[in-house]
Amino acid sequence: MIEVSRFSDKKAAVFGLAGSGLVTARALVAAGAEIVGYDDKAESVAAAAAAGLPTGDLREGDFARFAVLVLSPGVPLTHPVPHWSVKRAQEAGVPIVGDVGLFDEERRARLPGLRLAAITGTNGKSTTTALLGHILATLGEAAQVGGNIGRPVLDLEPVPGVAVVECSSYQIDLAPTLAPDVGALLNLSPDHIDRHGTFANYAAIKERLVAASGIAVIGIDDADSRAVADRLEAAGKIVRRIGTFETADEAARAIGNGVAAVGETLFEIVDGTARDVGTVHGIGSLRGRHNAQNAAAALAMAVALGHTAEAAAGALATFPGLPHRMEEVGREGKVLFVNDSKATNAQSSRQALQSFSHIYWIAGGVPKAGGITDLADLFPRVDRAYLIGQAAADFGATLAGTVEAAQCGTLEAALDAAAADAGASAEGGVVLLSPACASFDQFRSFEHRGDRFRDLVAQRLKRGGDT
Numbered sequence: 001m002i003e004v005s006r007f008s009d010k011k012a013a014v015f016g017l018a019g020s021g022l023v024t025a026r027a028l029v030a031a032g033a034e035i036v037g038y039d040d041k042a043e044s045v046a047a048a049a050a051a052g053l054p055t056g057d058l059r060e061g062d063f064a065r066f067a068v069l070v071l072s073p074g075v076p077l078t079h080p081v082p083h084w085s086v087k088r089a090q091e092a093g094v095p096i097v098g099d100v101g102l103f104d105e106e107r108r109a110r111l112p113g114l115r116l117a118a119i120t121g122t123n124g125k126s127t128t129t130a131l132l133g134h135i136l137a138t139l140g141e142a143a144q145v146g147g148n149i150g151r152p153v154l155d156l157e158p159v160p161g162v163a164v165v166e167c168s169s170y171q172i173d174l175a176p177t178l179a180p181d182v183g184a185l186l187n188l189s190p191d192h193i194d195r196h197g198t199f200a201n202y203a204a205i206k207e208r209l210v211a212a213s214g215i216a217v218i219g220i221d222d223a224d225s226r227a228v229a230d231r232l233e234a235a236g237k238i239v240r241r242i243g244t245f246e247t248a249d250e251a252a253r254a255i256g257n258g259v260a261a262v263g264e265t266l267f268e269i270v271d272g273t274a275r276d277v278g279t280v281h282g283i284g285s286l287r288g289r290h291n292a293q294n295a296a297a298a299l300a301m302a303v304a305l306g307h308t309a310e311a312a313a314g315a316l317a318t319f320p321g322l323p324h325r326m327e328e329v330g331r332e333g334k335v336l337f338v339n340d341s342k343a344t345n346a347q348s349s350r351q352a353l354q355s356f357s358h359i360y361w362i363a364g365g366v367p368k369a370g371g372i373t374d375l376a377d378l379f380p381r382v383d384r385a386y387l388i389g390q391a392a393a394d395f396g397a398t399l400a401g402t403v404e405a406a407q408c409g410t411l412e413a414a415l416d417a418a419a420a421d422a423g424a425s426a427e428g429g430v431v432l433l434s435p436a437c438a439s440f441d442q443f444r445s446f447e448h449r450g451d452r453f454r455d456l457v458a459q460r461l462k463r464g465g466d467t
Contacts, residue, residue, distance in 0.1 A: 002158045003031035004102050005110065010034070011065055013058055013094070015085040016072020017044040020152035024070050024099045025053045027154040036066075038085075058085055063092035073098050073148075073170035079197040098174025100167060103153040105177060113160030117301055118147075118178070120167045120209050121186030121219065123348045124294045125149075128186060129166040130322050131286075131298040136162055138315035139307055147171065162305060169196065169205045182304045183213030184297050186242075188224040189347040190369055203228075211237070215304040217297055219243055220254060240304060242296040244289050248274040259300040259309065261292035266299060268309035278313025284328065285321025290351035324450035326352055330457045332464060334428020335419060337457045341433055341450030346372050349436035353378040358429030360384055360418040361403075362411065365437030365449075367391035372398050372436050379403050383429060384421055386414035390441045411442070411449070415456050 004027045014025045017039040025037045025048065037048050038058040049055045063069075069089040076083045077096070089096050107114050119129045126149050136143035142161030146153045149166040156163055165180075169192055172178060188203050196202040207228050210216035218229040220243045233239045241258040245251035248267055251260035252274040260267045260274065264281040267274040280286040280295050295316055302312035321327065327339040338356070343349040345368045353359065353375060363372065364387045371394055385405040387395050392407050399405045408414035415431065422429040433453045443449040 001027055002106050002154050004028045005031045008032040010067040013066045013069045016075050017048045020099050021072045023152040023155045063088045066094050069094050069096045071096055077173055079195055099154050100171040101175030111158050115162045116180040117182045118165045118167050118180035119184045120206050122189045122191050124186045125166045128294045128297050129164055131319055132301050133164040134319050135302050135312050135315040172209050173205050179212045182215045182301050183210045184217040185210045186219045187222050191345050217300045240300045242300050244293050259296040261296045266313055277309040285319050288351050288355035329454045330461050335422040336430045338430055338432045339450045339453050341446045343434040344438050346374050346436045349434040352434040353381055356430045357381050358383050358427050360422045360429050360431045362386045362414045362433045363435050364388040364391045365435045365439050366441050367437050386418045388414050391437050
């Protein structure tokens with residue numbers, strides 16, 4: 001654990017007592033801070049108190065007695081309206097920060113041997129974070145992986161090495177002084193507009209991470225991220241561009257300095273000259289063009305941290321991949337079952353749809369802005385769709401006349417129907433859970449949704465084995 005010494009002998013309010021909030025509270029207490037922890041859920045307050053952490057009702061008393069409000073990233077800071085705890089802090093002139101901001105301030109103040117490689121973007125953050133951690137560990141670095149990917153950053157060990165941290169827009173928004181040694185912005189597309197108000201606000205928060213980084217690694221496959229790279233380079237920032245291209249010559253012209261994926265081949269580009277350094281061919285955990293971009297980003301960051309591109313590329317083959325991200329969870333004859341529950345927006349589902357053909361697509365949940373209209377060019381890859389959750393009717397209307405769609409309602413019904421149809425097809429196919437939606441109408445999280453899909457597939461395969 002990394003103790004938050006900055007607030008030793010000071011009073012701190014901690015709002016949000018789920019996973020990262022509990023770790024933050026412990027890190028503050030361990031450093032000698034006097035905290036009051038609170039949550040809108042009574043059971044979370046009770047669990048924190050049972051764990052020996054000081055709690056109290058932050059709705060009462062003088063908020064000005066606190067030196068800081070440490071806010072969980074899941075709590076609204078600005079939109080749709082600031083949370084009541086945010087309003088109380090602002091009225092009292094109390095600064096608001098999150099655990100990532102506290103971590104980085106502690107790291108730079110008293111742990112100079114712990115470097116920070118931070119990754120953000122709309123899609124691909126978790127895979128790139130895990131992949132960079134894997135590469136660094138394979139190359140002998142003391143690498144720790146945390147942040148939005150699962151392990152709270154203050155739970156990392158205060159030892160020399162590299163902290164590889166996935167940063168969501170919520171976490172960056174609560175870390176105004178965040179300054180990574182190496183930062184990556186993978187891509188930008190509309191997401192979390194409900195929490196940031198506009199796409200421009202969302203993109204500006206993401207840009208802050210790379211703008212404050214010692215070396216900025218930026219994807220240029222989309223126009224908004226490319227504009228960020230241009231702005232930072234014009235301002236004198238060290239920028240390493242990454243992207244996917246049709247030819248090495250095209251890549252060399254566009255990248256200048258960085259790493260490019262040309263098909264499945266990875267090229268390091270230095271001063272406009274491209275050099276083949278490795279491949280993602282045959283690596284199941286890095287299937288698809290989007291994963292080639294993720295690999296390029298991880299290589300560029302590894303190079304920025306002092307490793308050679310060839311050595312970094314050599315570590316790709318042993319990357320096991322991540323659950324819920326194009327995860328192959330079973331096969332039944334001609335039918336492959338793929339769990340892509342992490343696809344919570346259309347752009348993320350695009351990556352999976354591009355990677356397969358003869359798709360029996362399970363989609364739906366809580367829709368994001370625009371639904372699946374932007375995926376129309378990929379509908380010919382879908383043999384049939386199976387729709388669930390709140391988005392089912394709207395998705396059915398979008399697919400009408402192009403893809404036959406079944407209104408299934410639940411994941412269980414969708415899986416049964418999709419598996420039956422794929423199994424009856426002469427070609428077989430891929431039963432793909434790639435919802436293009438958030439999960440909260442029927443599941444606690446995308447992980448819960450993906451775990452349920454995996455369990456249902458396992459039960460189906462077991463029944464088939466018993467007959």
